[in-house]
Amino acid sequence: xxxxxxxxxxxxxxxxxxxxxxxxxxxxxxxxxxxxxxxxxxxxxxxxxxxxxxxxxxxxxxxxxxxxxxxxxxxxxxxxxxxxxxxxxxxxxxxxxxxxxxxxxxxxxxxxxxxxxxxxxxxxxxxxxxxxxxxx
Amino acid sequence: xxxxxxxxxxxxxxxxxxxxxxxxxxxxxxxxxxxxxxxxxxxxxxxxxxxxxxxxxxxxxxxxxxxxxxxxxxxxxxxxxxxxxxxxxxxxxxxxxxxxxxxxxxxxxxxxxxxxxxxxxxxxxxxxxxxxxxxxxxxxxxxxxxxxxxxxxxxxxxxxxxxxxxxxxxxxxxxxxxxxxxxxxxxxxxxxxxxxxxxxxxxxxxxxxxxxxxxxxxxxxxxxxxxxxxxxxxxxxxxxxxxxxxxxxxxxxxxxxxxxxxxxxxxxxxxxxxxxxxxxxxxxxxxxxxxxxxxxxxxxxxxxxxxxxxxxxxxxxxxxxxxxxxxxxxxxxxxxxxxxxxxxxxxxxxxxxxxxxxxxxxxxxxxxxxxxxxxxxxxxxxxxxxxxxxxxxxxxxxxxxxxxxxxxxxxxxxxxxxxxxxxxxxxxxxxxxxxxxxxxxxxxxxxxxxxxxxxxxxxxxxxxxxxxxxxxxxxxxxxxxxxxxxxxxxxx
Numbered sequence: 299x300x301x302x303x304x305x306x307x308x309x310x311x312x313x314x315x316x317x318x319x320x321x322x323x324x325x326x327x328x329x330x331x332x333x334x335x336x337x338x339x340x341x342x343x344x345x346x347x348x349x350x351x352x353x354x355x356x357x358x359x360x361x362x363x364x365x366x367x368x369x370x371x372x373x374x375x376x377x378x379x380x381x382x383x384x385x386x387x388x389x390x391x392x393x394x395x396x397x398x399x400x401x402x403x404x405x406x407x408x409x410x411x412x413x414x415x416x417x418x419x420x421x422x423x424x425x426x427x428x429x430x431x432x433x434x
Numbered sequence: 435x436x437x438x439x440x441x442x443x444x445x446x447x448x449x450x451x452x453x454x455x456x457x458x459x460x461x462x463x464x465x466x467x468x469x470x471x472x473x474x475x476x477x478x479x480x481x482x483x484x485x486x487x488x489x490x491x492x493x494x495x496x497x498x499x500x501x502x503x504x505x506x507x508x509x510x511x512x513x514x515x516x517x518x519x520x521x522x523x524x525x526x527x528x529x530x531x532x533x534x535x536x537x538x539x540x541x542x543x544x545x546x547x548x549x550x551x552x553x554x555x556x557x558x559x560x561x562x563x564x565x566x567x568x569x570x571x572x573x574x575x576x577x578x579x580x581x582x583x584x585x586x587x588x589x590x591x592x593x594x595x596x597x598x599x600x601x602x603x604x605x606x607x608x609x610x611x612x613x614x615x616x617x618x619x620x621x622x623x624x625x626x627x628x629x630x631x632x633x634x635x636x637x638x639x640x641x642x643x644x645x646x647x648x649x650x651x652x653x654x655x656x657x658x659x660x661x662x663x664x665x666x667x668x669x670x671x672x673x674x675x676x677x678x679x680x681x682x683x684x685x686x687x688x689x690x691x692x693x694x695x696x697x698x699x700x701x702x703x704x705x706x707x708x709x710x711x712x713x714x715x716x717x718x719x720x721x722x723x724x725x726x727x728x729x730x731x732x733x734x735x736x737x738x739x740x741x742x743x744x745x746x747x748x749x750x751x752x753x754x755x756x757x758x759x760x761x762x763x764x765x766x767x768x769x770x771x772x773x774x775x776x777x778x779x780x781x782x783x784x785x786x787x788x789x790x791x792x793x794x795x796x797x798x799x800x801x802x803x804x805x806x807x808x809x810x811x812x813x814x815x816x817x818x819x820x821x822x823x824x825x826x827x828x829x830x831x832x833x834x835x836x837x838x839x840x841x842x843x844x845x846x847x848x849x850x851x852x853x854x855x856x857x858x859x860x861x862x863x864x865x866x867x868x869x870x871x872x873x874x875x876x877x878x879x880x881x882x883x884x885x886x887x888x889x890x891x892x893x894x895x896x897x898x899x900x901x902x903x904x905x906x907x908x909x910x911x912x913x914x915x916x917x918x919x920x921x922x923x924x925x926x
Binding site for chain 2: 320321322323324325326327330342344345348367369391392393409410411412413
């Protein structure tokens with residue numbers, strides 16, 4: 299379940315992007331931004347247990363855009379599993395870079411509210427990478 | 435064990451005591467006579483059968499300076515277990531009737547020696563007193579150049595006694611000030627930090643653990659684990675003072691309760707003797723726990739506020755950009771954006787009524803439908819508390835349903851109406867039924883607009899509820915089922 303094959307045409311277009319965001323309005327907007335840039339959205343995943351199930355089931359994506367705080371809980375345990383399998387991760391948050399501590403402080407953060415340009419810039423900096431498979 | 439033949443076997447201590455040439459007597463803790471010798475009988479003009487078992491101050495009442503000082507001296511011995519000397523004390527005693535009655539003006543010196551019981555406590559006080567009245571009278575009678583050696587000695591004793599009392603009074607005053615000071619103060623002596631003084635604030639801070647007479651490590655072991663004793667060691671060793679601000683200290687209550695976190699401003703200063711050698715550490719400070727906790731709470735609130743503002747701006751940004759891309763024409767886009775922002779704002783109003791802990795579902799619905807003709811919209815259902823997240827989500831949901839009704843559904847005609855009912859099911863879920871009637875003939879749209887995506891996202895994604903739309907020809911209706919988790923209990 300939840301296996302989505304990624305498009306391997308190139309690094310800057312046709313990526314499959316795992317989107318985790320618990321606010322519908324924000325999630326719809328990010329979905330539109332990514333689709334406008336020519337990428338495929340997996341999700342949006344709006345709850346942590348749903349994300350957990352997807353990681354368990356083996357989710358395939360070129361990168362993940364993760365909202366740090368989902369209904370009061372933090373996404374880090376799942377982020378660790380995704381990152382551990384080599385999936386590039388970028389966090390989004392309303393808390394700013396201070397939302398990241400410890401090992402996570404090296405990870406990129408996109409502050410809310412963000413624009414289509416912010417997302418595009420991050421994606422263009424991301425080097426071409428092979429799709430990774432997480433979990434089973 | 436004593437063996438036969440030693441002097442103690444045969445010696446009668448009672449007789450020895452009685453034969454002492456200097457007046458002696460023994461008081462119990464209630465200051466009643468237990469024993470007295472012949473010399474004491476003579477000097478006080480009282481027989482022992484008159485005095486034994488009676489209270490000293492009952493027999494020799496004295497409301498003046500002499501009485502006060504005598505009592506003070508005796509109490510000091512009981513309290514401290516140390517010998518106390520009164521070098522010079524005026525103390526008048528009543529003259530028995532057979533000797534003419536009235537008061538006899540007397541001056542005394544007295545030594546009060548503690549006698550300890552088997553439990554280590556002071557059980558008795560032995561007083562050795564000397565009547566020095568004659569010497570005083572000589573001095574008073576003598577003119578200065580002819581002062582005898584005895585009166586000079588007495589004069590010096592009197593001066594020394596006065597000086598000693600004055601110093602003691604001064605140090606007692608300071609002690610009392612320190613004792614009651616609002617900040618905590620403690621004095622530690624020696625390299626093992628034996629406490630010789632700790633004031634009331636110090637006791638309160640440590641949950642009534644008494645430090646005095648024990649080392650800091652004995653009484654507050656956690657101060658060692660948390661590095662505070664090492665700091666004291668350093669001050670004791672180097673003499674350099676230490677000042678800490680808002681230092682965290684965790685006290686483990688003795689009764690095994692929850693550890694108590696506190697934040698302290700304090701300083702350690704070396705205490706030196708006259709030669710400059712370090713003899714101890716002086717500790718003083720303030721408990722700043724409340725101030726620090728308030729400050730932390732404010733920082734948290736500020737971070738939370740910032741987070742909410744940023745998230746709300748992200749939601750507004752989404753409303754604007756999504757509405758612009760789907761609306762037909764600029765005027766329509768402007769109206770849609772304004773209406774959606776107003777919907778968001780109303781939900782915030784309802785939430786802030788309950789300080790962002792919960793919002794009443796009925797109130798959220800009423801607010802969102804208030805712009806529409808009341809005669810054509812009916813709502814019915816109980817008051818129920820919604821979580822903040824569900825409140826915003828339900829507000830947006832109702833707004834989008836109503837907007838669709840105005841644009842395409844029952845509110846787009848003159849006669850159509852909306853009936854909204856909700857209730858709690860037996861298993862705690864919330865069921866909302868939205869039903870439009872009297873509108874134009876309905877057909878399912880072939881493309882999902884922003885409004886529909888929003889409704890589906892909110893109910894199915896965000897709230898993980900059920901959304902069942904029914905595009906029946908005679909009117910749109912839908913059922914929304916939300917999980918119990920989205921409800922709070924304070925509006926039941």
